[in-house]
Structure formats: structure tokens, C-alpha cells
């Protein structure tokens with residue numbers, strides 16, 4: 025009996041070995057030709073244009089799929105949008121990129137969004153049956169009275185209050201990183217060969233801003249932004265993780281895009 029108890033205690037004390045997501049596809053979810061990069065780096069490179077990438081990331085975990093961010097709406101592929109920030113274009117539709125690898129929207133178990141800005145949630149409504157992973161603080165802010173809803177609120181939604189180990193095995197972890205918006209989040213992914221990767225969302229928009237811990241003018245909290253940067257710096261060190269900055273075009277140009285994938 026005592027041996028059995030010891031064995032049981034040992035089992036309980038040892039956390040389940042972290043598993044991995046099997047594949048990660050980087051999908052082209054748009055581009056922005058922005059007219060003034062100082063919008064993101066106040067006082068620095070004022071009036072200088074910058075090209076920003078905008079990716080979606082699709083992960084396979086066993087028989088399940090998780091999509092991180094949905095990019096600009098697919099309609100932008102037919103009709104680019106010019107606004108105060110610049111011109112948004114979409115060389116390829118998300119629907120077409122999913123079809124190319126044989127994934128249907130109904131196959132996607134989870135859609136997780138870094139935050140509710142239009143270049144990240146443009147296609148959330150393409151996945152009405154998927155469970156949306158979003159911070160409660162973000163949902164409360166996005167659906168506040170008087171604001172234009174970013175997508176249909178009546179849908180499966182899991183509202184988080186902090187980090188979440190999505191599959192319970194350490195393979196895909198939502199990291200709460202507020203500051204850009206009240207409920208901004210990033211994603212830590214573990215792959216068998218690539219190792220750990222942090223997908224930034226808009227924690228930083230380009231490498232120079234990350235390196236200099238800058239706070240874009242539209243961020244909702246400078247203090248939270250600095251704290252979230254510090255949190256991810258620690259994760260990168262602890263996990264020996266790579267940092268993939270979504271809107272950093274040079275980073276994106278150096279990456280394999282779907283139908284190729286990282287494993």
C-alpha cells in the first residue's frame with residue numbers, strides 16, 4: 025500500500041510532459057502601405073512610410089486546428105481599402121489558403137485573436153462554429169456600447185482572464201499581454217523541430233520598436249505595454265523561443281508561407 029501511495033504521489037508530482045503542435049502554417053493575411061511609421065514610434069522616423077505585413081497562423085494539434093488571427097477581411101482582396109493609416113491590400117484570401125491545404129472553416133476548433141483591431145479580426149465571422157479565444161477585457165472593450173462591433177457577438181466564445189494552456193499539454197499557450205488594447209494577447213507555440221515560437225500579435229509592430237520598447241500612439245496603456253514586453257522577454261529566455269513579429273515585413277519575407285509549414 026505504501027509503495028502504491030509513493031507511486032501515486034510521484035505521478036501527481038510530475039507534470040504531463042509538454043507535447044507539441046505538429047505543424048504551423050504562416051498565411052498571408054494582408055499588407056499595409058502605411059504613410060507615417062511614427063504612428064507606431066512616436067517622434068521617430070516621422071513622416072516616413074513603412075510597409076507592414078499581416079499574417080495569420082494555422083496550427084495543427086492532433087486532429088484539431090487552431091487559427092491565430094484572421095487578418096484583413098477577404099473582401100480586401102477584391103477591393104483594397106485606403107484609410108488614414110495607409111492602403112490595405114490582400115494578395116490572397118484566407119479562404120483560398122485554407123482550401124489549398126484542404127482545411128475547411130468547420131475543421132477549425134479554435135480561433136484565437138491577438139486583439140480586435142480590423143487587421144486581425146476581419147474574417148472571424150468565417151468561423152461561426154469555432155470557439156473564439158479572447159480575453160474578457162478585450163471583449164468588454166470591443167463590444168462596449170456605441171462602438172462598431174468587430175464581429176458577430178453571438179458565437180461560441182471563451183472569455184479568458186489571463187494565460188491559457190489551450191490543449192492542457194504545454195503545446196499552445198495564450199499569453200495575456202495587454203497594452204496595445206485592454207485585452208491584447210500573444211501566443212506561445214511549441215513545435216517538434218522548430219522549438220518554441222512567440223507570435224506577437226501587436227505586442228510590437230516591427231523589430232526596431234521591440235528592440236527599443238516603444239509604445240505606439242494608439243496603445244491604450246503605456247504601463248501595460250512595458251509590462252507585457254517584459255513578460256515576453258522572460259518567456260523568450262525561459263523557453264529559448266523565437267519571436268515572430270507579425271507586422272514586421274522583413275521577418276515575414278524570410279519565412280516559409282503556406283502551403284509550406286513549420287514542424
Ligand SMILES: [Zn+2]
Pocket residue numbers: 141143144225226271
Ligand atoms: Zn495589427
